[in-house]
Amino acid sequence: MARIIVVTSGKGGVGKTTSSAAIGLGLALKGHKVVLIDFDIGLRNLDLIMGCERRVVYDFVNVINGEATLNQALIKDKRVSSLSILPASQTRDKDALNKENVGKVLEELGETYDYIICDSPAGIEAGAMMALYYADEAIVTTNPEVSSVRDSDRILGMLASRSRRAELGLEPIKEHLLLTRYSPKRVEEGEMLSVEDVEDILSIPLLGVIPESQAVLKASNAGEPVILDTESDAGKAYQDVIDRLLGETVEFRFLVAEKKGIFSRMFGG
Amino acid sequence: MALLDYFLRKKEKQVTTASKAKERLQIIVAHERNNRNKQPDYLPQLTEDILAVLRKYIHVSDESFSINLDNKDGDLNVLELNIELHDEQKAD
Ligand SMILES: Nc1ncnc2c1ncn2[C@@H]1O[C@H](COP(=O)(O)OP(=O)(O)OP(=O)(O)O)[C@@H](O)[C@H]1O
Ligand SMILES: [Mg+2]
Numbered sequence: 001m002a003r004i005i006v007v008t009s010g011k012g013g014v015g016k017t018t019s020s021a022a023i024g025l026g027l028a029l030k031g032h033k034v035v036l037i038d039f040d041i042g043l044r045n046l047d048l049i050m051g052c053e054r055r056v057v058y059d060f061v062n063v064i065n066g067e068a069t070l071n072q073a074l075i076k077d078k079r080v081s082s083l084s085i086l087p088a089s090q091t092r093d094k095d096a097l098n099k100e101n102v103g104k105v106l107e108e109l110g111e112t113y114d115y116i117i118c119d120s121p122a123g124i125e126a127g128a129m130m131a132l133y134y135a136d137e138a139i140v141t142t143n144p145e146v147s148s149v150r151d152s153d154r155i156l157g158m159l160a161s162r163s164r165r166a167e168l169g170l171e172p173i174k175e176h177l178l179l180t181r182y183s184p185k186r187v188e189e190g191e192m193l194s195v196e197d198v199e200d201i202l203s204i205p206l207l208g209v210i211p212e213s214q215a216v217l218k219a220s221n222a223g224e225p226v227i228l229d230t231e232s233d234a235g236k237a238y239q240d241v242i243d244r245l246l247g248e249t250v251e252f253r254f255l256v257a258e259k260k261g262i263f264s265r266m267f268g269g
Numbered sequence: 270m271a272l273l274d275y276f277l278r279k280k281e282k283q284v285t286t287a288s289k290a291k292e293r294l295q296i297i298v299a300h301e302r303n304n305r306n307k308q309p310d311y312l313p314q315l316t317e318d319i320l321a322v323l324r325k326y327i328h329v330s331d332e333s334f335s336i337n338l339d340n341k342d343g344d345l346n347v348l349e350l351n352i353e354l355h356d357e358q359k360a361d
Contacts, residue, residue: 190285
């Protein structure tokens with residue numbers, strides 16, 4: 001049985017696509033068969049972050065409408081052969097997706113893949129609903145900031161009431177908190193909610209803390225998910241997320257501000 | 270007066286903007302969760318009444334009937350009735 005994982009948030013621009021790309025690639029690097037689905041119909045971006053934008057021929061909506069087979073639409077990652085990407089359409093209307101036709105696509109993918117990662121659009125409308133409906137697990141991507149935390153809580157409400165698991169009275173979706181764009185320095189200065197603050201409010205298990213990092217922009221510029229930048233703080237933090245998803249206990253890193261030593265202060269490190 | 274600054278700054282930490290943010294979030298999130306989970310008191314009676322009316326006309330078993338009050342996104346409430354009609358009960 002494939003694990004269906006939705007990367008969701010409510011609020012836009014918090015790092016869902018960045019995280020989907022890093023997590024999908026990270027799991028594939030561990031030898032798992034992974035498919036990444038872009039649910040952001042009309043605003044596809046996952047292809048760009050994955051660096052496969054020029055290889056998009058058919059998309060999710062083409063598959064739904066029977067204009068292409070899944071195999072025609074899936075793009076095999078050039079770096080890791082066990083990873084595929086199903087791009088969103090760029091122009092078609094959002095109403096193309098419904099529970100029934102999405103369910104069919106997921107079922108077919110489930111025959112081949114171990115992990116189905118769904119990159120959700122922002123908001124709490126139909127698009128976000130479709131992305132989370134079939135999920136077994138949810139990675140609730142949150143920035144340490146008031147509106148993002150509040151929206152994450154609303155998404156938690158939807159996971160608990162509007163998902164397939166909720167409607168059928170099955171075991172609830174397993175929820176994970178992924179705190180992104182975290183600045184330990186600002187937390188220490190009292191300007192930013194801390195990991196503990198956000199955990200206190202949302203009360204779901206912490207999967208990872210990704211620091212605010214220049215490596216993320218570099219990675220998206222290059223179309224190389226940041227987890228490939230193994231020297232970077234964000235890359236390492238996403239690697240820890242992978243290990244935790246696979247059941248390991250890994251200590252949290254990058255939670256305290258780096259103390260600048262005399263040398264880096266002198267040489268402006 | 271670096272030393273004095275240091276102590277003053279320590280004291281300021283008690284009312285940082287982050288702690289204000291946390292406090293506000295705790296209140297609003299608790300409030301919104303409460304609204305999400307609240308089923309109005311009249312719902313059980315309403316269910317009984319609707320079923321009684323339906324049963325004047327058609328046979329409805331408890332299993333083929335469901336009622337649900339859904340809070341869509343904060344301010345919009347939707348009352349959803351699901352009644353399964355079997356062939357022989359379709360209105361003619
Ligand atoms: N850890 C990070 N450090 C610095 N910048 C980041 C980090 N994570 C994400 N970003 C930046 O934040 C922006 C939004 O990221 P991303 O597109 O992943 O968010 P999203 O939640 O998918 O957005 P949308 O809701 O529009 O789909 C991007 O410019 C990205 O480079
Ligand atoms: Mg996105």
